[in-house]
Amino acid sequence: MRQRIYSISMNLRIIIKFIGLTLSFYKKSKPGIYFLMYHSIGEKINLEIDIDSSLFKKQIGYLQSRGEIISIDTASKMIEEKISLTKQYFVITFDDGYKNFYLNALPILENHNAPAIIYINTSFIEHPEMIPIDPRVGFTKKMHPMSWKIINKIKDNSLITIGCHGHLHKELPTISSANIEKDIKKSLSIFQAKLGIQPEHFCYPRGMSNQRVENLIASFFISSVITSFHGKPLECIKNNYAIERIPVLKSDGLLWFKLRVSSKLYLDILFFNFISKKFLR
Numbered sequence: 652m653r654q655r656i657y658s659i660s661m662n663l664r665i666i667i668k669f670i671g672l673t674l675s676f677y678k679k680s681k682p683g684i685y686f687l688m689y690h691s692i693g694e695k696i697n698l699e700i701d702i703d704s705s706l707f708k709k710q711i712g713y714l715q716s717r718g719e720i721i722s723i724d725t726a727s728k729m730i731e732e733k734i735s736l737t738k739q740y741f742v743i744t745f746d747d748g749y750k751n752f753y754l755n756a757l758p759i760l761e762n763h764n765a766p767a768i769i770y771i772n773t774s775f776i777e778h779p780e781m782i783p784i785d786p787r788v789g790f791t792k793k794m795h796p797m798s799w800k801i802i803n804k805i806k807d808n809s810l811i812t813i814g815c816h817g818h819l820h821k822e823l824p825t826i827s828s829a830n831i832e833k834d835i836k837k838s839l840s841i842f843q844a845k846l847g848i849q850p851e852h853f854c855y856p857r858g859m860s861n862q863r864v865e866n867l868i869a870s871f872f873i874s875s876v877i878t879s880f881h882g883k884p885l886e887c888i889k890n891n892y893a894i895e896r897i898p899v900l901k902s903d904g905l906l907w908f909k910l911r912v913s914s915k916l917y918l919d920i921l922f923f924n925f926i927s928k929k930f931l932r
């Protein structure tokens with residue numbers, strides 16, 4: 652049944668995208684910092700969050716022709732100094748710590764000299780069977796995490812920032828403050844032991860937060876990202892602990908991707924999130 656609702660809503664979503672395409676002719680894209688959310692590159696699986704390597708390469712090239720890809724630290728500084736922005740900037744983010752980041756995404760980022768941040772979920776690295784994929788995004792076979800040895804290599808790459816994605820990948824608004832602290836401290840102690848670093852940026856598991864969670868996270872990190880549930884691109888960032896991200900989807904190809912990063916397409920995400928919350932949880 653869930654599978655059926657999923658495939659029907661995927662088809663409806665395509666129709667809504669075409670409506671978005673028509674509307675897009677009447678909208679202008681705006682300057683600002685746009686955060687993009689990726690998970691998996693070139694795994695060749697039928698999941699919206701897995702982007703083909705050749706498409707990813709085109710997307711990175713497109714972003715660079717359109718504006719500038721900057722690191723999360725540069726973005727944080729711009730936000731802090733409240734610099735007025737005259738063009739589009741992009742921050743590339745990856746969630747969870749899949750091995751295909753190292754195998755498929757990193758060579759492309761290096762070729763384009765494009766910075767990115769990867770938010771590592773520590774329990775996934777320690778226990779590869781604990782795949783942190785939300786069942787709402789699809790139904791999949793096994794995906795593998797990076798090893799600590801690989802993450803150590805990535806740590807020394809000046810283009811890549813290592814971020815924290817919690818330990819157990821629990822939806823933080825649903826657990827007590829004491830347990831959130833425990834989860835974060837556990838994750839940070841593993842980073843310290845395995846990499847000798849303390850990540851400064853956080854990503855809420857499943858992109859979920861609330862005011863209580865944000866206040867807690869602020870005592871550990873300098874920024875934190877969520878999933879943009881209305882899918883609307885950012886034109887300015889109001890809250891460093893609830894930075895919204897545009898989800899990049901396989902079915903977007905290059906055309907819809909171009910519209911998304913031009914602040915012209917988000918109705919379909921609004922629709923799909925509604926379906927996910929109502930029927931796929």
Ligand SMILES: [Zn+2]
Nearest residue numbers: 746747783857
């Ligand atoms: Zn995750």
